Amino acid sequence: MSSIEKVAALVRLGQYLSGNDSALQTVKDRAFQANGWFTHNFIDLSLQNICRYYLDESKLNSWLSGYPAPTASPRSVGIVAAGNIPLVGFHDWLCGFLSGHQVRLKLSSKDTVLMQHVIDKMSEWYPQYAQQTLVQDMLKNCDAYIATGSNNSARYFEYYFAQYPHIIRRNRTSVAILDGTETVAELEALADDVMLYFGLGCRNVTKIFVPEGYNFEALIQAFRKYAHLADHHKYKNNYDYNLALILLNGSPYMANDNIILVESGSIFSPISVLHYGYYTSAATLAEELQASNDLQCLVGHGYTAFGNAQQPGLSDYADGVDTMQFLTGL
Known part of the structure; x- marks a missing residue:
């Protein structure tokens, strides 16, 4: 052919x-x-x-x-x-x-x-x-x-x-950088990046970075868009298990019925959990993240648009390695 x-x-x-x-x-x-x-x-x-x-x-x-x-x-x-x-x-x-x-x-x-x-x-x-x-x-x-x-x-x-x-x-996993100016629509789009496919994809955002003093209220409200995931027994089992661990460890957390936010140094998070961290310089942070071998996609203003992480095109190769170039060069 x-x-x-x-x-x-x-x-x-x-x-x-x-x-x-x-x-x-x-x-x-x-x-x-x-x-x-x-x-x-x-x-x-x-x-x-x-x-x-x-x-x-x-x-x-x-x-x-x-x-x-x-x-x-x-x-x-x-x-x-x-x-x-x-x-x-x-x-x-x-x-x-x-x-x-x-x-x-x-x-x-x-x-x-x-x-x-x-x-x-x-x-x-x-x-x-x-x-x-x-x-x-x-x-x-x-x-x-x-x-x-x-x-x-x-x-x-x-x-x-x-x-x-x-x-x-x-x-690999994906990360978002928020600057605090995000609209409600953008935060709801970020919820897509985090929650689609139950967060199981390498293009799902598993950690967000926010500026010092960030108010999480609007973000947590935006995630209620996926409240229905709490009705999925496999997802709910993960939510209950992770929340129990957090409570047993006495760790600070924020949550609604379908997502748990925990401060952590790791960019990888378990199902139903979203890690967060703070930054002082967004540019420095982005440079460090993009140099990491663990990063698949960086979401935020000036990077992959909110809500687009799970919409890769033909040239958005996994791990950044051009599969077609590899194959046509054999």
């Missing part, structure tokens, strides 16, 4: 994923049954963003214009996909598909249903493409690897894939 044909195939996929086909609705149900974190609302949001930012014809053509044509000498690329949010491995698969390599994909047990359906649907429509993506439990003897996991699993990936070209991704 040429690039033109592949873009057309992806546009068709976008039309399908944004529609109401009964088979797709059944797959959504199965995905939620397999993973209780994948609620219908969050599956729909993920599909909506994929269709809008990844599967738009003009966006795809503009993005691809910056890279060489698909290789005439395809390699086999092993991709170890994450599963923290619905279809989080889609972008890696997309890059492999468009670069012309054979993708050997190891799906996360947390996100098997949705990705498998996408691959099956493409194979049904385009039988000539079916062998370009193979879902496998073992990824041996590939020519290159892309693997996403925790800091612990990354050490194993580095060891096993050391002799091959590779991209190894580790734990």
